[in-house]
Amino acid sequence: MHGLGFLSSWSNYKNAQSILTPPIIYANLDHQPSVQFEGFVEYAFDRSLRLTNYPTTYPTNLTAEMIEEFNALGSNFSTSADIVTAFLASPGVTIAQYMYGNATQKGTFQQALPPSSPQMSSTPNNASGPLIVLDTSFVPFIQSSSLSHVDADLYECTADFLMRYATPPGKSLSDFVAAYSTDSDANYGPFGPGLRYILAGIGYRVRGGIPSGGSLFNNGTTNNGTRTSNPLGGSCGIRIQPFATVLTSVYWIILGTVLMLFM
Numbered sequence: 001m002h003g004l005g006f007l008s009s010w011s012n013y014k015n016a017q018s019i020l021t022p023p024i025i026y027a028n029l030d031h032q033p034s035v036q037f038e039g040f041v042e043y044a045f046d047r048s049l050r051l052t053n054y055p056t057t058y059p060t061n062l063t064a065e066m067i068e069e070f071n072a073l074g075s076n077f078s079t080s081a082d083i084v085t086a087f088l089a090s091p092g093v094t095i096a097q098y099m100y101g102n103a104t105q106k107g108t109f110q111q112a113l114p115p116s117s118p119q120m121s122s123t124p125n126n127a128s129g130p131l132i133v134l135d136t137s138f139v140p141f142i143q144s145s146s147l148s149h150v151d152a153d154l155y156e157c158t159a160d161f162l163m164r165y166a167t168p169p170g171k172s173l174s175d176f177v178a179a180y181s182t183d184s185d186a187n188y189g190p191f192g193p194g195l196r197y198i199l200a201g202i203g204y205r206v207r208g209g210i211p212s213g214g215s216l217f218n219n220g221t222t223n224n225g226t227r228t229s230n231p232l233g234g235s236c237g238i239r240i241q242p243f244a245t246v247l248t249s250v251y252w253i254i255l256g257t258v259l260m261l262f263m
Contacts, residue, residue: 001162008045008046009022009043010042010049014174015117016084018100022043022063024084025037025041033078035108036075037074040063045198045201046060047060048111048114051110059088069091069094070087070091104139105136106137107136109133113131113203130211133151133152133154150163152166154218154219158180163195193211194215
């Protein structure tokens, strides 16, 4: 999926402070030793990226603001490293720091739904859940992992399992499809509703229409209130303490009770 565009451009390319930017674009001028700053370039995936708690704030707009705050578009520098140095000393760096801070806090970024268009679909084919939440659990930020996968905990046992950053060892794609694909998504195999609407936002045509939401989050219960089981092992978003930890806890509870009885 990364090769098809499910990948964010935002990263800390120069390992400078705690900042995130899209890649810096510069041009080598003819017959001159200098380079010219031409802005930051995003990927198609980033056009629909937005902040969960500020749904009208899109990083693509922050990119434009960052270029404006840097105020160096078209300026010449001796080297590409000099562009970075100048940027770090400009007001634009505060936006890059703001992005880093959000991209290392859980649940801060979503992928917005794409606009409807005849080229993609006229009507949605699924309204199963909310917008897809991207993975921002890594501290420090990890390029190609942070922002470029769905939240691993929220989608462990859902039809949108495919784009988590890791999967349980020894399980095949067929195992996951059999365990988590819903009746309405049976024809799509591992392509859950959230993945389909993200691909539509990138620009792909989606067979059957664009879903109007992703999978429902893992919540550990069924509709009748009983605990959900995970056919492939794990806990469906519910953290289970390691067995040794549980034994240790039981030991201290028993010991405490015995001491209370004989004191």
